[in-house]
Amino acid sequence: MARTRAPERTLLPGDEPLSLLRKDGTPVDDSPLSMPDDDVLVELHRRMVVGRRFDTQATALTKQGRLAVYPSSRGQEACEVGAVLALRPTDWLFPTYRDSVALVTRGVDPAETLTLLQGGWHLGYDPYEHRVGPQCTPLATNTLHAVGFAHAARLKGEDTAALVMLGDGATSEGDTHEALNFAGVWRAPVVFLVQNNGYAISVPMSKQNAAPSLAHKGIGYGVPSVLVDGNDVAAVHAVVREALESGGPTLIEALTYRIEAHTNADDATRYRTSDEVAAWLDRDPVDRLEAYLTSRGLLDNARRAAVAAEAEEFAASVRAKLNVDVVPSPDELFEHVYATTPRHLREQAAALREELA
Amino acid sequence: MTAVSEQVSMAGALNRALGDALADDPTVLVFGEDVGALGGVFRVTDGLAARFGEQRVFDTPLAESGIVGTAIGMAMNGLRPVVEMQFDAFAYPAFEQITSHLAKLRNRTRGRVSLPVVIRVPYGGGIGGVEHHCDSSEAYYTHTPGLRVVTPGTPDDAYRLLRDSIASPDPVIFLEPKRRYWAKGALPSPAGSGSIGFDRALVRRAGRDVTLIAYGPMVATALETAEAAAEEGWDVEVVDLRSLSPFDDETVCASVVKTGRAVVVHEASGFGGYGAEVVARVTERCFHHLHAPVLRVTGFDIPYPPPKLEEHHLPGVDRILDAIARLQWDDEVVGSYRA
Ligand SMILES: Cc1ncc(C[n+]2csc(CCOP(=O)(O)OP(=O)(O)O)c2C)c(N)n1
Ligand SMILES: [Mg+2]
Numbered sequence: 001m002a003r004t005r006a007p008e009r010t011l012l013p014g015d016e017p018l019s020l021l022r023k024d025g026t027p028v029d030d031s032p033l034s035m036p037d038d039d040v041l042v043e044l045h046r047r048m049v050v051g052r053r054f055d056t057q058a059t060a061l062t063k064q065g066r067l068a069v070y071p072s073s074r075g076q077e078a079c080e081v082g083a084v085l086a087l088r089p090t091d092w093l094f095p096t097y098r099d100s101v102a103l104v105t106r107g108v109d110p111a112e113t114l115t116l117l118q119g120g121w122h123l124g125y126d127p128y129e130h131r132v133g134p135q136c137t138p139l140a141t142n143t144l145h146a147v148g149f150a151h152a153a154r155l156k157g158e159d160t161a162a163l164v165m166l167g168d169g170a171t172s173e174g175d176t177h178e179a180l181n182f183a184g185v186w187r188a189p190v191v192f193l194v195q196n197n198g199y200a201i202s203v204p205m206s207k208q209n210a211a212p213s214l215a216h217k218g219i220g221y222g223v224p225s226v227l228v229d230g231n232d233v234a235a236v237h238a239v240v241r242e243a244l245e246s247g248g249p250t251l252i253e254a255l256t257y258r259i260e261a262h263t264n265a266d267d268a269t270r271y272r273t274s275d276e277v278a279a280w281l282d283r284d285p286v287d288r289l290e291a292y293l294t295s296r297g298l299l300d301n302a303r304r305a306a307v308a309a310e311a312e313e314f315a316a317s318v319r320a321k322l323n324v325d326v327v328p329s330p331d332e333l334f335e336h337v338y339a340t341t342p343r344h345l346r347e348q349a350a351a352l353r354e355e356l357a
Numbered sequence: 358m359t360a361v362s363e364q365v366s367m368a369g370a371l372n373r374a375l376g377d378a379l380a381d382d383p384t385v386l387v388f389g390e391d392v393g394a395l396g397g398v399f400r401v402t403d404g405l406a407a408r409f410g411e412q413r414v415f416d417t418p419l420a421e422s423g424i425v426g427t428a429i430g431m432a433m434n435g436l437r438p439v440v441e442m443q444f445d446a447f448a449y450p451a452f453e454q455i456t457s458h459l460a461k462l463r464n465r466t467r468g469r470v471s472l473p474v475v476i477r478v479p480y481g482g483g484i485g486g487v488e489h490h491c492d493s494s495e496a497y498y499t500h501t502p503g504l505r506v507v508t509p510g511t512p513d514d515a516y517r518l519l520r521d522s523i524a525s526p527d528p529v530i531f532l533e534p535k536r537r538y539w540a541k542g543a544l545p546s547p548a549g550s551g552s553i554g555f556d557r558a559l560v561r562r563a564g565r566d567v568t569l570i571a572y573g574p575m576v577a578t579a580l581e582t583a584e585a586a587a588e589e590g591w592d593v594e595v596v597d598l599r600s601l602s603p604f605d606d607e608t609v610c611a612s613v614v615k616t617g618r619a620v621v622v623h624e625a626s627g628f629g630g631y632g633a634e635v636v637a638r639v640t641e642r643c644f645h646h647l648h649a650p651v652l653r654v655t656g657f658d659i660p661y662p663p664p665k666l667e668e669h670h671l672p673g674v675d676r677i678l679d680a681i682a683r684l685q686w687d688d689e690v691v692g693s694y695r696a
Contacts, residue, residue: 122465133433134465138457144423145458148430155386155412156435174450178423185418336468337503339526342556342603 009246013215013227017255020234023283025291033238041289042298044085044233046307048077048286051101053311054110057318058100058117062264066322067117071098075231075259078285079165079195081105082236087163091244094133094146094164098195102165106130110314111321120326140170143179143192147249150183150190161189161244169200171214177221183249184222191243192223192251195230197258202271218251230254231285234292257283330356368538370512371401371477374519375439379409382437385523387414389424389441389477398443399479399538425451425476429458432472439523445480446489452497459528460503475522475529480508481574481624483536483671485664492661493625495573498530499602499634505556506601508532510576512542514559514599521555532601534574556600558608564594567618567681570609570635572598575622575672582677591681601631609635610642617648618684622672627655649685 020031027035036044055074061067073080080101087093087106095102103113108125115124116135123134133149136142146164153160170176171194183190194214198205211217218225224246228239236254243250257280261268268277293299334341334349341349365373378385387402387409393416396403406414417424421442428438442448448455455476462470482491498506505527509515515533522529553559561576562583571579576597583593596612598605613619619639621632632653639651654672662670 121467122461123467126469127433127466128469134462134470138453141426141454141458144426144454145430145433148427148432149434150430151427152431152434152436162430175422175426175454178418178420179426181418181420182423182427332467336464336466338505338603339463339471344603344606 009224009250011219011222011224013213013218013225013253017227017229018235018239019229019232020238021232021288021292023288025288025295027292031235033235036234036237038296038298040085040237041234041293044081044237045286045289045293045299046310047081047085047105048233048289049307050311050314051077051081051105052286053315054104054318055101057315058114059260059264061114061319061322067114068119069263069265070100070117071263072258072260073098073101075280075284076195076197076256077101078233078236079193079230079254079256082233083163083165083193083240086237086240086244088161088244090131090158090160092131092133092146092149092160092162094136094142094149094162096136096139096142096165096167096170098167099135099165103132103135106132108132110318114318114322118322118326120328121332140166140173140175140179142166143176144182146190147179147183147186147188150188151186154186154189161191163191163193163240163244165193165195167200168194168196168198168205168214169203169208170194171217172208177217180218180221180223180249180251187248189244189247190249191240192249193240194251194253195256196253197256199258199262199272201262201266204271213253215251215253223249223251225251226253228252228254230256231283231288233285233289256285363544364541365512365544366539366541367509367512367515367533368399368401370516370542370544371519371533372403372405373544374516374523375402375405376408378439378520378523379405379413382523384435385413385437385439386431387439387441388417388428390417390419390443392416392441397441399535401477401533401538402441421448421451422454425454425459425474428474428476429454429462429472432474433470437473437475437523439475439477442476442478444486444490445478445492445494448476448478448494451476455498455504455530456501460501463527464503471526472528473523473526475519475525475531477531477533479535479538480532481534481536482661482667483574483624485667487664488661491667493623493656495532495601495623496625496629496631499631503528504602505529506532507555507599508534508573508601509599510534510537510561510571510573510597512540513545514553514597516544517553518555518599525555532573536574537577540577553599556603556605558596558598558600558605560594560608560612561597562593562595564592564616566592566616567620567684568594568596568609568612568616569677570596570598570619570621570639572601572623574624578672578674579622579677582674582681585674585678586681589678593681604634604638606638606642609639613639613643613651614646617646618681619647619651620654620677620680620684621651622654622677624656624671626658627653628658630655649683652680652683654680
């Protein structure tokens with residue numbers, strides 16, 4: 001296949017994660033990354049606050065029986081929001097079940113985002129409307145879709161890159177490795193963003209991987225790789241944007257932490273300590289950016305209150321939408337199996353209709 | 358342009374179909390393992406890379422899940438990939454992508470995402486292949502709603518069905534009976550390429566006494582059996598299913614209602630096999646017209662045997678004739694019926 005450019009960026013990540021903001025919100029002096037513009041930082045903050053409120057609202061909706069289950073991304077907002085806001089309008093996102101906040105940040109309607117978990121259908125949104133692939137549950141399978149999509153864009157002469165999200169556990173799946181290899185060979189414009197949140201349900205990194213880091217895996221496929229502080233939204237935004245604009249593949253490992261259990265149905269106390277959680281609460285991505293913005297005079301109490309109010313309003317709209325009972329039509333069961341419904345399915349649809357009459 | 362009378366092998370017909378599709382539609386791509394310079398291990402893609410260029414016909418890294426997974430992404434982005442799995446059993450690494458995504462994405466997205474992907478799979482035995490090269494894997498795919506599964510029995514149908522498959526908005530598992538790759542036949546004229554109907558079965562030989570239901574590699578065997586049966590006084594009708602899923606109940610039942618007797622033939626193991634579905638459908642729909650239970654002649658319920666034993670496993674003329682003989686013939690009734 002056509003090689004548009006050789007991998008000139010470094011294939012191995014650094015020993016330390018790249019960052020722009022320290023844990024306390026003070027800027028890193030000698031970062032090789034460039035700080036996003038002020039208006040971008042302010043927007044990143046707003047979206048993280050709104051995203052987090054959406055996330056707590058979704059968890060609350062599971063308790064009220066409105067959602068079957070919800071995998072929270074609390075603590076991972078820097079990745080969810082930083083990466084999505086780095087996307088250019090023509091780029092595509094290939095998310096997982098964990099990435100509902102990324103979806104609403106991309107502009108997908110929250111009710112359509114939650115259709116899967118609410119149980120009305122498998123997918124609520126139109127992938128072409130927001131350039132967002134279906135949220136992917138079979139781990140790592142979306143990596144190959146992203147590579148194929150990006151390669152097709154290249155063949156069609158379109159300036160579209162694909163951003164695929166996956167977890168630390170998903171890097172052990174064969175598809176991840178096939179996708180990195182295809183992306184390397186094709187020089188496909190695709191960014192693999194691994195949110196290393198420490199666990200695959202209960203299984204820690206130590207049982208998942210023997211390499212110095214997950215980002216070290218890129219070199220085996222000729223894919224430039226980056227290790228980034230995944231709780232530093234400025235850094236995540238910067239590395240993802242650079243990767244999207246590189247024209248080739250990039251593997252990014254973002255170090256972060258899942259503050260909540262795997263889902264509301266999981267009991268995280270069985271496999272991790274509250275001390276560990278507390279240490280990560282201390283590295284909170286929203287607090288960090290707020291400290292920086294405040295020090296720069298970009299965030300004051302009035303702005304903080306306005307963003308909080310917007311988040312509340314958003315949560316209320318999510319509640320209102322999700323409190324409506326959705327009763328999908330049984331007829332639809334048969335409608336989208338093939339482009340044209342074949343006879344045997346028309347017969348089965350008729351039988352069900354009769355049964356329900 | 359292809360002449361009606363021209364004789365080509367099935368591999369040649371498939372090659373012609375791919376070439377014509379690539380020429381007609383710039384969104385069609387052909388890729389897989391060794392499909393470029395080599396032209397595929399069975400030469401089905403011979404010459405296509407040279408003719409259409411590396412952007413449209415290309416070798417991929419050696420990874421079947423990768424081939425199907427990237428094909429899905431390409432189809433989401435408006436292309437029509439036609440990918441090759443080198444052999445039946447080597448498609449298994451792609452099973453997750455096929456069943457969880459390729460088959461389901463239209464449904465999962467309420468019809469918003471269409472995946473016009475064709476997966477070509479050389480399948481079946483009879484070529485003296487060693488293990489993992491001779492599986493009949495059709496039932497894995499036919500059991501998966503959302504996939505179309507088709508298999509040609511003749512060169513002309515290979516051309517027609519492949520063109521129809523590439524044009525289809527649905528994903529298609531295109532099973533190529535590798536033991537028939539070299540059998541020759543006429544090509545259809547391009548104008549007639551869609552004339553049979555993509556998901557219609559075809560009566561290959563008309564007969565009055567018994568319906569032989571076959572597909573893919575067994576179509577030729579069934580026709581051979583019909584000739585042998587004629588010598589013993591049975592007038593056999595042969596139905597070539599062509600589309601295994603969706604299934605053409607209409608054509609099959611019309612035949613069985615007429616003959617009152619049926620035998621289903623396939624190479625794959627019988628237990629839980631595709632033939633069981635055919636028998637069930639025919640029995641449910643034609644029960645009052647049947648003079649005998651519908652029988653199956655299939656491979657044994659064993660892993661595919663080594664080359665020196667495969668002849669015992671594969672259904673042949675004698676075994677099918679034996680099955681026909683067991684269809685509770687009543688000389689008097691048959692005699693009067695056939696008079
Ligand atoms: C192929 C596959 N195997 C198993 C599962 C069940 N499962 C769902 S999430 C999960 C853990 C995934 O961990 P990770 O990739 O780190 O992502 P995270 O949930 O931490 O975001 C497992 C095992 C699955 N969804 N898909
Ligand atoms: Mg994880």
